[in-house]
Amino acid sequence: MNGTAQLGEFLQTRRSQLVPEDLGIPDYGERRRVPGLRREELALLAGVSVSYYTRLEQGHSLNASPQVLEALARALRLEETERLHLHDLARSAQGPGRRRRPAPERVTRATGQLLEALAHVPAIVTGRRSDVLAWNRPGHALFAGHLDPYAVDRPAERPNMARLVFLDAHTRDLYADWPAKARAVVGNLRLVAGRYPDDTALHVLVGELSAKSPEFASMWADHRVKACAVATYEMRHPLLGPLTVTQQTLSQGPSQNIVVATTEADSPARTALALLAHVTPKGDPAGPGAPADAG
Secondary structure (H helix, E strand, O other): OOOOHHHHHHHHHHHHHOOHHHHHOOOOOOOOOOOEEEEEHHHHEEEEEEEHHHHHHOOOOOOOOOHHHHHHHHHOOOOOHHHHHHHHHHHHOOOHHOOOEEEEEEOOOOHHHHHOOOOOOOEEEOOOOOOEEEEOOHHHHHHHEEEEEEEOOOHHHEEEHHHHHOOOOHHHHHOOOOOHHHHHHHHHHHHHHOOOOHHHHHHHHHHHHHHHHHHHHHHHHEEEEEEEOEEEEEEEEEEOOEEEEEEEEEEEEOOEEEEEEEOOOOHHHHHHHHHHHOOOOOOOOOOOOOOOOOO
């Protein structure tokens, strides 16, 4: 998952996903051997030479300027998140001296206090690779009530939401539209991979999921990136039944998020979530403990 390979694969994949007709490029009745734009067509749209673009896509050019990247982003019709991801990939391709080292995975005091304040709302704290670093009682009951609530306190055994979504039957059954949830998970991991190309644990996770889940492998190869801050899902909880939940991701810095599940006021889902307080033991078995500041 090195930077040059990721950059080239991203450019090639996004180029193949463009429809020439939508960009006003005539085909003159020609039959294209591969889908999407040709390299020379994209180079023309971006205002760069074909030879330069080819070197960039093949990983032979490591010094794309911000101006060239912006031109490519416009030509590829990238959204804002995708544009920023392109810049991340270009930086990671420029060598170890430009790469950002991942920060340690730990819950800050401020995040721990926020989790405590959300005691009556399902909430979990996730790290950059979607490891669950902490959760409150409703969060554990909603997202992973079949798992040991104390697992988050043991770093080697912490649940990983990406692994659960793709490899755990209970979690898969939670989502009526599982593919939508799965695509959101992969899109977020793609963003993280661009930001942290040296994260060995992330490499291992992606390798494991690719080997064990053909669906993950296919979605990963699609190179779609997505910062999923808010998404509404129809969930099918084994104890609560069907409920509509909005999952909101609150960023707590570059490597930590709080995922909170909310519902419409006076809705059946709001009533159902209120029952979560009664499906887990009393006390705070899955709280953040006494987290250390990240510094």
